[in-house]
Amino acid sequence: MKLSRYNFLRQYDDATIFFNATTCALAVVDENFLRVFDDVKNNSYDEKNYDAQLIADMKSSGCLIEDDVDELERLEFYRNLAKYDVTNFGLTIAPTLDCNFRCKYCFETHPKGKMTSETQAALVKFVESRLERAKNFSVTWYGGEPLLAKEIVYSLSKKFLELCEKFSVEYDAFIVTNASLLDDADVELFKRYKINGAQITIDGPKEIHDSRRRSVSGKSTFDKLIDRANLLLNNGLSVIVRINIDKENIAHVDELLDTLAERIDKREELKIDFGQVSPFTDICKSIEGDCYDHEQFADIMIPLYEKALAHGFEMNKMAVYPSPRVNFCCADYANSFVVDSHGEIYRCWNHVQDLASSCGNVNDGDEITLEKNYLSWIQWNPIKHPKCRECFCLPICIGGCPHLARTSDDGQPVCGTVKYNLEKVIEYYYDNLKGELAD
Template sequence: MKKSNYNYIFEVKDGKKLAFNSMSCALAEIDQDFSDVLENIENIDIDTVNEQKKELIENMRQGNYIIDDAVDELKQIKFRHFKGKYENNSLSITIAPTLNCNFKCPYCYETPDTHIMDEAVQQSIIDRVEKQLQTVKNVQVTWYGGEPLLAKDIIWNVSEKIMNLCEQYGANYYSFIVSNGYLIDDETIENLIKYKITNIQVTIDGPKEIHDKRRIQKSGKGSFDKILYNVKKLKEKGFNINIRINIDKTNVARVEELLDILKLNDLNGLSITLGQVTAYTQACSSVSGSCLNNEEYAVTSLDIQKILNDKEFEVQDYPYYPGIKANYCCADQINAFVIDPWGDMYKCWNDIGLKEKSVGNITKELEENDDINQVMNQIDWLTQNPFDEEDCVECDLLPICMGGCPYNKKENKKLSCEKWKYNMKEILAYTYQNSL
């Protein structure tokens, strides 16, 4: 046997040592026996060691700290990545029935448009799903915008037809919606349940004073009170709710106040996700000066994780603790698309509505596409991989980063390493100490 190339070993307080393996995400407190085995594993005859050492070796093997001689970990990572990239057993589509929105958030990267998806595009989506159901066994639909609930009838219509098709073909159906949460009412809740859209992300950017300056209605009025009320109603109805907090330099100091408000309203059982405000497009370039860079965000996210734990929010798993990635997101998977109101298809949410970034149109089969620019856009996304980067190949965090955001790499022509690069020791030490 031999030791893994993806071990991360360091000291914490009181001279204790921790070992993390990024191929398995195992974390363990280790002693000298562990270190001795790790350093001498190539010379150890496992059949002749005592039972105590044999048990230690087996535990180290399960955590991937030591591996069989025949194992090539980099090839395993490549296989996992390309398998995920070209896997065709699942279909993931993000549908934006409109790019219109009832808010005018200053950091929004989209250019709003009042166009509503017509029936021909809706039918093309349904037809594409039915064709894909000849091979796929899982269909995941995410409703997106703009604000998707400005086009509720489209959501209900398309959802019902896709649900029926999945039932007909014996496929699993999953649905999720990203909403600002303002347009939710009793009838909407009933329909969300009816059409199995019981997973919802709603953004709250701080206490009322802060949120109402960032999540602004087009009328100029705030939205905090109504969104908080609607989130409480959703919780009462059993929805899986993710509260997203988009953080930058202007609101990060007030996040704790928001968490106090959520806890006061019995909402500390909800999932909390931090969003790093980034000036992705020209539409949101005005906020670039207030954005946190990746290193600043790493430090901030750990500080907030500690606050979340103190306030009894559940934050032990990803994205607060490293998770193994095969692919970074839907952008680098062949069977995942974002569809705008005109039927244009994209690989990344950030590109939606930018026609020059499209990879095709849902009304036309991809293999029949004669637009060379769209063809090359698709190829660019799917041929991009971290193994072309020497820094990635040599990095012991590759399995949990996979080169970082592919959009950033594609647009900026440079790596955008995950936050783990900047605070790995601190996040692991905190996870360990919090588990005691």
């Protein structure tokens, strides 16, 4: 038996806290635990000397592992298993790149036009060819503003559902929308077409939000978005309010949370998500000076989520608690794609409109090989990088955003917030879960 390389032990107040980054188990441990821990470290472990339940718990928490297990190899195995799993199929679809907003940090241009009927038919064929081997199919609608092309969203959804029925595949969908065009009829259609939740971005109190997320016509959108969030929540759909944070709006978060707490009908069901604004492309380079880097954002994350909880947004209780992950995002799964309104297929949301990054086009039909660009994305692997191999955070960070790693100046993975605030996060949850942890 040996100790995991991902164990973390710290003394907080009078308690010794244990955390393991592979399982994300967190516990207050006693002298019996520490005795086993020390015995393993000193090569004097003898299983018959300890309580059997304690040893079972130490194994299931990830603390103790068999001598012949190489944790990096094991992580890579599970990473590959998930990455190449063709039973899960995911698509992010932009039925239009046009948008009726002009947000200051948007990384897209907004050409007019929607997905043509030919491209829709080609996309349905692409989906059909992938569903033969799938068990689950997830769609995220985004854009531009997807509800500018709502008829396409619903018509494609109908076809996807029919195909899922034909192949006995589970289907679910989600929409990232500015919500300005959402009406009562959409709520019924969301339910019919299994669009189970929506992410709506509100960036500050009315004046701040309207200055950052202005509509093309310059009209205020703030009140309408709150109204639309209520419409969805009151109809049993899930809603994430995304608040994109940078140096310009951080001072206004309390005011926004006050307003949301007052005006959202079911605040205990609303999830708040604080996003880090990043200048991903040249189009949004002008906002670079207002952005926090990962280290700075790590410092403000806990206080932000504390504020959300203090305002009664209970869904955020575990928002900053780390989770084990073997892949970072959709770009890190072989059977997950982003498709734009022209049928171009990409790996990453941020590459839409960048034709040089396209892996193919659904209109190529049987000719789609996906080899162009696709293989280099798929073969990207943080475990190849010494800094990630040595890193305690690997099982919860898994190398961070692959797009950032591929475009970083030194070609190295870019450490996410977890690298900078893990200890604070553990301390925070220890303080909050004290009673439950000690039981």
